[in-house]
Amino acid sequence: MYLAIPAKVTKIDGEMATIDVGGVTRSASLMLLTDVAVGDYVIVHAGFAIHKVDPEEAQESLKLLRELATAE
């Protein structure tokens, strides 16, 4: 039910955004978020952006997973 893939915001028109989910264009409401800008990555649930992904945090968590997996 939940889309784990973050979507990229490509256009904003009032409270609606055009998003790109792995190449597919959709629209999503921004009513549940503050401070979203074009170029941001958001997590979308049932047509609503519910979280703005911090790209650094995303990289960081991935790095952490890798380190944990390889640490002796």
Added chain:
Amino acid sequence: MTMKHIDEYRDAELSRKMVDKIKTISRKKVRLMGVCGTHTMAIFRSGIKALLPETITLLSGPGCPVCVTAQREIDAFIKLAGIQNVIVATFGDLLRVPGAHSSLQKERAEGKEVRIVYSAFDALELARKNPQKEVVFLGVGFETTAPTIAASLIEAEKRNLKNFCVLSAHKLVPPALTVLMKAEGVKIDGFICPGHVSVIIGSGAYLPVVEKYHIPCVVSGFEPADILQAIYMLVKQLEAGDAKLENEYGRAVTFEGNEKARQIMYQVFEPADAPWRGIGTIPGSGLKIRKEFDSFNAKKKFDLSVPDSKEPKGCACGEILMGLKTPPECPLYKKVCTPGHPVSPCMVSTEGTCAAYYKYHT
């Protein structure tokens, strides 16, 4: 954050290494419960269960929103579809769920207006396009979905859409965890907490459960590497005798959660007692529409009382949702109850434990 980074969370090599790490530290026999339908699906699809050492038992708790919807709520949805001039708008996974005598799918086949929507806003759009009809949206889901439905009500009010309303059957996750901890016979050593519910409520919402019941809780994402990492964190805590709250899904979940979404949710809804399939009524575990929004409340607009129907005889859904049984221990599993002829939503929804077992368990 590109697609490449998503693929990395699915990396088989990464998963294998994590399984090795879990095996290295796991000594005690532990029972870990995932409280998210999407976790259930990911765990089965990726074969994580079979990779884990024998010391670890993975259970799927009450985390599939359709599965926890009570029989009488389903019956009310079906009654609604039978009311003249009503268009029922719903997420697709409710369609095949059997009520006492019918399902929304059957009603639709008989000509009733039941429409599948992807978002609560699609339902608003339906109302706008059908001014002579009453569009009723079925509010099923946890804290992730409830704010989206609340937003649609606020929008409906703003646009003065008088032919739109919601039948709220939402459920809240933390009260269910408390009930599990108190239930007799239930043995759970750690919770894998739902990723996107936590986006809204924040990882901090589990702190009372952690502290009161001294049970480790780890919020997890949905990719196999996320779930394995959460399992590793839980096992590590349990081996050390700890009971802490940890967050594996830092790229989406903060301690505070999404305050704006919660504010919108509570502007429209207030906590109420709610019936859970197979578990019973849990105090404060649901959401009812506030008085100020009475004109958008389907329960106020229509008589939706239904006879108090029993849940299907023999169905072990409740015990499965509480981690007391596995689907093969249900006498109806595979014999009477199959995805083609489901007895209960746990066999209907792709996120249901029985459906996942049926599909992936050999």
